[in-house]
Amino acid sequence: MRSYRSRRIAGAAGIFWSFACAFVAAASLLLILGYIVVKGGGALNWQFITQLPRPVGITGGGVANGILGSIITVGIATLIAAPIGVMTGLYLALFARGGFAESVRFLSDVLSGIPSIAIGLFAYSLLVQPFKHFSALSASFAFAVLMLPLLIRTSEEAVRSVPRTILEGALALGMTTFRSTLRIVLPVAWPSIMTGLLLSIARVAGETAPLLFTAFGSQFWELNPTNPMAELALQVFTYAISPYRDWQSQAWGGALLLVMAVFALNILARLLLKSRVSVLR
Amino acid sequence: MAARRLGAQTGSKIVDRLFVAVLFAAAIVFLAIIAGLAIELTRGSLLSLKTFGFRFLWTSEWNPITNIFGALPLIYGTIISSLIAIVLAGVFGIFAAIFLADFAPRALARPLSFIIELLAAVPSVVFGLWGLFVLAPAMRTVIDPALQKVFGFLPIFSGPSYGVGLLTAGVVLALMIVPTVTAFSRDVIATIPVDQREASMSLGATRWETMMKVVVPAARAGIFGAVILALGRALGETIATTMVIGNRPEIAVSLFAPSYTLASVIANEFTEATTDVYLSSLVELGLLLLIVSIIVNGAARMLMWSVFRGARSAR
Numbered sequence: 019m020r021s022y023r024s025r026r027i028a029g030a031a032g033i034f035w036s037f038a039c040a041f042v043a044a045a046s047l048l049l050i051l052g053y054i055v056v057k058g059g060g061a062l063n064w065q066f067i068t069q070l071p072r073p074v075g076i077t078g079g080g081v082a083n084g085i086l087g088s089i090i091t092v093g094i095a096t097l098i099a100a101p102i103g104v105m106t107g108l109y110l111a112l113f114a115r116g117g118f119a120e121s122v123r124f125l126s127d128v129l130s131g132i133p134s135i136a137i138g139l140f141a142y143s144l145l146v147q148p149f150k151h152f153s154a155l156s157a158s159f160a161f162a163v164l165m166l167p168l169l170i171r172t173s174e175e176a177v178r179s180v181p182r183t184i185l186e187g188a189l190a191l192g193m194t195t196f197r198s199t200l201r202i203v204l205p206v207a208w209p210s211i212m213t214g215l216l217l218s219i220a221r222v223a224g225e226t227a228p229l230l231f232t233a234f235g236s237q238f239w240e241l242n243p244t245n246p247m248a249e250l251a252l253q254v255f256t257y258a259i260s261p262y263r264d265w266q267s268q269a270w271g272g273a274l275l276l277v278m279a280v281f282a283l284n285i286l287a288r289l290l291l292k293s294r295v296s297v298l299r
Numbered sequence: 300m301a302a303r304r305l306g307a308q309t310g311s312k313i314v315d316r317l318f319v320a321v322l323f324a325a326a327i328v329f330l331a332i333i334a335g336l337a338i339e340l341t342r343g344s345l346l347s348l349k350t351f352g353f354r355f356l357w358t359s360e361w362n363p364i365t366n367i368f369g370a371l372p373l374i375y376g377t378i379i380s381s382l383i384a385i386v387l388a389g390v391f392g393i394f395a396a397i398f399l400a401d402f403a404p405r406a407l408a409r410p411l412s413f414i415i416e417l418l419a420a421v422p423s424v425v426f427g428l429w430g431l432f433v434l435a436p437a438m439r440t441v442i443d444p445a446l447q448k449v450f451g452f453l454p455i456f457s458g459p460s461y462g463v464g465l466l467t468a469g470v471v472l473a474l475m476i477v478p479t480v481t482a483f484s485r486d487v488i489a490t491i492p493v494d495q496r497e498a499s500m501s502l503g504a505t506r507w508e509t510m511m512k513v514v515v516p517a518a519r520a521g522i523f524g525a526v527i528l529a530l531g532r533a534l535g536e537t538i539a540t541t542m543v544i545g546n547r548p549e550i551a552v553s554l555f556a557p558s559y560t561l562a563s564v565i566a567n568e569f570t571e572a573t574t575d576v577y578l579s580s581l582v583e584l585g586l587l588l589l590i591v592s593i594i595v596n597g598a599a600r601m602l603m604w605s606v607f608r609g610a611r612s613a614r
Contacts, residue, residue: 026505029505036397038394040403040415040481043391043415043477047474047478051421105324106326113323122330124600131599132336133537139343139582144335224423225422227423255427259431277425280421280422284417284420
């Protein structure tokens with residue numbers, strides 16, 4: 019039997035080691051963020067977010083068309099995914115029976131781990147190949163598929179967190195299931211559903227892989243989603259692997275924009291979640 | 300289940316039935332999308348499957364000029380880079396989770412968890428950018444030579460370093476998946492009932508002994524699940540890997556050597572594929588990724604569910 023003293027020392031050493039691991043993980047991730055802020059901050063200016071890209075060799079220019087393209091693509095994806103995701107979540111929480119509900123939940127969990135590039139291939143064969151040209155719409159479809167698992171899961175949990183008694187009270191007063199779900203359950207669950215929506219938007223806002231063969235990218239302003247479209251994340255990728263110094267520095271600027279957008283969405287989602295707690299009390 | 304009964308009791312049955320039917324239709328659309336994904340990727344791979352059969356998986360020539368495709372070097376690159384990532388992220392992530400779950404003072408646990416979780420949201424292209432311009436040069440000039448000096452007798456640390464390669468990709472992937480390992484392991488550890496900790500400590504165990512001999516063994520399956528889940532992410536990660544692995548379809552023993560992964564090949568070559576069989580081979584790589592990720596994620600979810608369920612029934 020080891021002495022109490024040596025066991026105490028071993029314990030303290032273990033706790034310190036676990037602290038060191040947490041610290042190193044957080045610190046190295048912060049280090050990456052620091053690089054993005056410093057290097058990206060240097061590339062950010064008004065021109066960068068308001069102008070079109072310029073040809074190689076001409077300095078200046080920006081990624082404005084990419085910012086707009088990303089907003090359009092993610093916007094359409096949200097329009098596709100939100101109704102399917104929220105309604106599926108509602109169905110799972112209120113009406114689905116054992117086996118069916120379990121398998122939808124399981125498949126949704128599994129889908130959340132499927133590489134985005136495979137989903138990009140799916141969007142390509144469904145929406146690019148038949149029409150013989152790339153389009154923002156196909157990218158939106160791929161994004162929508164990527165958003166669904168998180169949306170379904172969070173919507174289901176949001177609805178589940180609404181006390182059952184509220185729904186039963188409404189039904190007891192003679193409201194239909196339809197009306198009581200819409201007027202009683204959804205308003206209470208709404209902040210949590212919005213949280214899920216924001217998180218799923220954040221999940222795809224910086225996604226790049228499926229864009230390579232769906233939205234494809236463009237040098238111009240493009241508003242028609244059936245055409246190839248510029249995308250910020252794609253511009254960061256192309257600029258980063260290009261051999262031109264000018265473009266590489268713009269890649270850092272674009273990366274900073276992406277990180278800011280994703281963080282803003284995440285923090286907004288957390289704030290909403292906090293407000294929900296206060297609503298319920 | 301209660302709601303179905305309740306629905307039947309209320310007056311305007313048609314509206315209610317329609318409502319439930321619409322919600323059900325949404326769930327069916329979701330299932331159809333998943334089925335469509337599997338069907339489309341299989342359909343796209345048929346030509347390659349017919350041409351190469353199972354040879355596709357264990358031949359190592361990837362040659363777009365002669366139209367001969369074997370995925371072995373890509374499978375090798377995918378597995379090795381992910382293994383490096385999972386070893387690094389596993390060690391740091393699990394211990395970080397132990398610290399955050401039980402030992403960190405609240406003032407420290409919250410900000411640390413927040414940072415680690417927020418960084419899970421950083422897009423992979425951003426990790427790739429950092430890997431390419433900051434980590435890769437550091438690997439070439441500092442880290443790889445140092446490793447070679449100490450462990451140079453091992454063949455995995457031999458040969459020249461180009462900065463980009465298997466080891467660099469592994470490190471970038473590790474950084475990307477460490478939040479996944481940490482967050483899920485922490486949640487699993489938190490589900491182990493306090494009673495068990497108290498029982499162990501009342502028998503005279505120190506806090507650390509309680510953690511390592513009681514809590515961690517009880518949460519073992521779930522922690523394993525968290526690691527497998529992170530492994531799944533690493534296997535399918537595309538953009539960051541593409542930027543730092545060197546993109547060369549060769550099998551080399553050295554971890555410094557450039558390599559290639561299933562996902563990166565698709566990312567780099569899909570829009571340039573000129574022949575049908577080339578395109579089909581790339582889709583087959585996607586199908587391979589799909590199958591592997593279904594198996595890996597399915598297993599991970601089962602493992603984690605088992606711990607969550609056990610914890611619930613213990614209460």
